Amino acid sequence: MLRVGIIGVSGFTGLELVKLLLHHPLVEIDYLASRSHVGQPLSDVFPSLKNICDKIIEPIDENKFSRLDVVFLALPHGVSMELACKLFGKVRIIDLSADFRLPKDLYEKWYKPHLCPDLIKEAVYGLPELNREKIKKASLIANPGCYATASILAVLPFLDIIESDIIIDAKSGVTGAGKSLREDLLFSEIESSFKAYSPAKHRHQPEIEYTLSLFESVNVTFVPHLLPINRGILATAYAGLVDKSDEEFLFEKLEKFYLNEPFVRVSKMLPQINNCTGTNFCDVSFALDKANKRIIIISVIDNLLKGASSQAVQNMNVMFGINEEEGLDLKPYYP
Numbered sequence: 001m002l003r004v005g006i007i008g009v010s011g012f013t014g015l016e017l018v019k020l021l022l023h024h025p026l027v028e029i030d031y032l033a034s035r036s037h038v039g040q041p042l043s044d045v046f047p048s049l050k051n052i053c054d055k056i057i058e059p060i061d062e063n064k065f066s067r068l069d070v071v072f073l074a075l076p077h078g079v080s081m082e083l084a085c086k087l088f089g090k091v092r093i094i095d096l097s098a099d100f101r102l103p104k105d106l107y108e109k110w111y112k113p114h115l116c117p118d119l120i121k122e123a124v125y126g127l128p129e130l131n132r133e134k135i136k137k138a139s140l141i142a143n144p145g146c147y148a149t150a151s152i153l154a155v156l157p158f159l160d161i162i163e164s165d166i167i168i169d170a171k172s173g174v175t176g177a178g179k180s181l182r183e184d185l186l187f188s189e190i191e192s193s194f195k196a197y198s199p200a201k202h203r204h205q206p207e208i209e210y211t212l213s214l215f216e217s218v219n220v221t222f223v224p225h226l227l228p229i230n231r232g233i234l235a236t237a238y239a240g241l242v243d244k245s246d247e248e249f250l251f252e253k254l255e256k257f258y259l260n261e262p263f264v265r266v267s268k269m270l271p272q273i274n275n276c277t278g279t280n281f282c283d284v285s286f287a288l289d290k291a292n293k294r295i296i297i298i299s300v301i302d303n304l305l306k307g308a309s310s311q312a313v314q315n316m317n318v319m320f321g322i323n324e325e326e327g328l329d330l331k332p333y334y335p
Helices: 012-022 062-067 080-087 104-110 128-137 146-161 204-213 247-257 309-319
Strands: 002-007 027-033 070-073 092-095 140-142 162-172 219-226 233-241 264-266 282-289 294-301
Touching: 002 012, 002 062, 012 027, 012 309, 027 062, 062 080, 070 080, 070 309, 080 092, 092 309, 104 204, 128 146, 128 309, 140 309, 146 162, 146 204, 146 219, 146 233, 146 247, 146 282, 146 294, 204 219, 247 264, 247 282
Parallel strands: 002 027, 002 070, 070 092, 092 140, 162 219, 264 282
Antiparallel strands: 162 233, 233 294, 282 294
16 A cells, blocks of 8 residues: 655645545545644545545644655645655655646756756656656656646647647636635636636746757747636647648548547537536647638546546555556436
C-alpha cells in the first residue's frame, strides 16, 4: 500500500483527491493537512464526506513526510514551491500548482520570483499522454493546468500539419476559480450570464505555448471564458492547415495518435461537457473548414478531475508502476 499525504485538502482539488484515493485499492490516506480548518474533521469542511472521511485536518508539519511514499500539494501558486523546496528528495511530490510547469524566466514573467529555480529542472510536466516515460522516474511532477490540459491534448496530434498561429477559445465552469469568495463569482453575477476574462494574458497561455513549442514553434492566442456551470472545460482551437486535407485523413491521424491512450476518447461526434463531467476522460474531435483551409479542434474535460486531481492520481499510478487506470474507473455525471 502507498502511504499518501494531501496538503491543501480544504480546497476543491484537495476534496477530489480524497474522494479518488478513498476508492483506490492500493492507497492509504495517511496525512491530511491544510493552512486552514486545522483540528477539524474533514467532514466538517465538506459535510458530503460525513461517515466517509472524518479524518482530522492537521497542520503542515515537515516531520510527518518521512513516513509517506508520495505527497500531493494542492496549494496556491507561490506557496507550493516553499514546501516543495524543503521536501524534495525526502518524498515523491505531485504538485498541482503552476510552480514547476514553466522555465524560470517564463514563470517569473507571469507569476512571481521563484524560490528554488534549480528544482524546476528536476520537475517533469505531468501530462501522461506526453511524458509517460519521464513520469515513471520522476521525483517531482508538475501537474498541468486545466485549460492547458484541454488545449494541448486538442492541438498536439495536428502540430505537424497546421500553421504556427493558433487561436484557442476556452470555456470553464466556476470551480476553475477555486473556493475564494469574490464578488464576480457570486451566483447573482454568474447565473444566466457568460463572459470572457483575461484575454491574451491568462497564465495558462504561456504553459500551452511553451509545451507545444517543444515540438513545433507556435504562437498561441488564448481567450478563456466563464460559464454559469459548476465544472467542465470546453476548448476550441482554430488553426490553418499547411496542406489540403480531408476529414478522413484528419480523423485517422487523430485516432492513431491516441490509439493506446486510456483516457483520451476520439469520436466524429463533437464533444460536450456533460459527457466528461465526473471522469478522467478528455474527449477530442474536430471540424474541417474547407473553404478557409482551417481545422477547428474541440476538446472537453472535467476541470477538477482530468484538469487537476484525477490527472494527479493518473500520474501517481504511472510514477509507481501501478496500472494507469487503477482507481480511475469513473462514470460520467449525466444528466
